[in-house]
Amino acid sequence: MFKMGALLLGVVLCTGCAAAAPPAGPSSAAATAASSGPAASSPASAAAFTLVAHRGGALVYPESSAEAFEAVGKTAFPIETDLRQLRDGTLVPLHDDVAGRTMSGVSGRPGGITVEQWAAARIRHPLGGAEGSPTTWEAMLDLYGGRNVLVPELKDTAIDPAAFADSILKRGIQDKVVVQTFSFPAARALARSGLQVLYLLRDGEEPDPASISSSGISHVGPHQDISSGYLRSLKDAGLTVWPYTVNDETTAARLRAEGADGVFTDTPWELAKQLGL
Secondary structure (H helix, E strand, O other): OOOOOOOOOOOOOOOOOOOOOOOOOOOOOOOOOEEEEOOEEEOOOOOOOEEEEHHHOOOOOOOOOHHHHHHHHOOOOOEEEEEEEOOOOOEEEOOOOOOOOOEEOOOOOHHHOOHHHHHHOEEOOOOOOOOEOOOOHHHHHHHHEOOEOEEEEEOOOOOOHHHHHHHHHHHOOHHHEEEEEOOHHHHHHHHHOOOEEEEEOOOOOOOOHHHHHHOOOOEEEOEOOOOHHHHHHHHHOOOEEOOEOOOOHHHHHHHHHOOOOEEEEOOHHHHHHHHOO
């Protein structure tokens, strides 16, 4: 059983920042925010191709930072993040199994980091701009739960899926959360608990779509190099398909034409502009 962090850490407003003015947009789960860049947006069609903001838009803002999530939270892009546990069990957004690649002021595995050390750290900007602030999953739930679509991946195997599911169900926000995992047993268990689940597939994996669907799993996240035939078979099984991680117009347009429902992307604002969303 993990302990959800109770601290609302480092949510820093970026109003007036040159590259950080968040786009305004609809909060509908079905729509994708359309934008001419991080500084502007326009309403999106309810039938729009979904652009999932991978790690909060990791090529635009400091990866998995409070600032990134704040910006995405003002759009209709689903907010994607990876989750790992700190020493006391607090869940935090972090992709790597060590903190050093993206963070300053803290290093090593998250299981050895205290919540105080986490709060004092900073997150590097991908373009060399101002550093970002770390946050916690509970802070994200408080700010965006039930308002934005959240797409967490349980990256840390120590996270108890049942306890995680219970934390979502108790808030009554299961319709606005799509939990990801590469583990089929975990995906099946999370789906049986009442959550929407996205089963991640590695490049070249093509498990039976009917078996996925019959397990209660609603979404599949294949590699962007998925074949058109397998993509169609996933769609025929009634699954929502969001390939990862797509940062170029050509690949996104191809996947869209082949029937994908959306993509994970590090540059949702730019990709929305390129695709005319």
